Amino acid sequence: MPELPEVETLRRCLEPYLVGRRIESTRVRNPKLRWPVPIELPARLQGRVIQGLERRGKYLLMHLADGAVILHLGMSGCLLVRPEGAPAATHDHLEIVLDSGKVLCLNDPRRFGCVLWCPGDPLEHPLLAGLGPEPFAPAFTGDYLYQRARGRKATVKAFIMDSRIVTGVGNIYANEALFAAAIDPRRAAGRISRKRYHALAAALVEVLRQAIQQGGTTLRDFRDAVGNPGWFQLQLKVYGRAGEPCPRCLRPLSEVRLAQRATTFCAACQR
DNA sequence: ACTGGCTCCTGAGGGC
């Protein structure tokens, strides 16, 4: 389930294979994703040079001279670099053949991902225009979170997982950051002090930074573009550990569902 | 302006 660190890991891994390369051809093996792969995509990409690979939240943006490909991996998507001629796999949706002889392949069993063509600036695309700041951007601060939380009755966990507030934070890292900041995930976002939001912002940045450093979290199937797993799962403190002792106070970790998502926390030391 | 619930999809894993 790619969140920001997994998408950033992929971006870094893919960059040297893609940037500066010319696209020879594009094969759409299965257009069925969250939205259908645009029918004109192969023609748009044909002969174009990839000028950059950018990440915005959990979106990857492949910049060409006259537009960009917007990619999202949903929760089961992966991008793999393979040699031309390698056999296709089940759930391969798209293959982009590069002039290097390598092929960029999108595989997505659950089809929650998407591939879109954007003729203009992708940051102004409706899917991206309303996104909140990147966690690593200067604009993302405790003060910012505190201000945005005024009057909010939703839980703080739903609040930090809202991409309009801050981008890229999924379930795993929301759980981990709330644990690190010792905040009860069930607490209403509007009922948390400015000081505690400073701690939360710092915790989010630190958890994401460490996860990127570890190459992301591989729970079941995350791999980078050449098949390497991430290692941050070894450092998860609470996610997937309900019933185990809290790393801080040793009382058993609790699990509840918030906003349809598994939420693990320590009811004793997260307040 | 917010909020919670629904929806898409397939593979893994548990129970029997």
Added chain:
DNA sequence: TGCCCTCAGGAGCCAG
């Protein structure tokens, strides 16, 4: 061994 059931979740969308 095999079948059936439940669950996992990103995020757009919509009704209230």
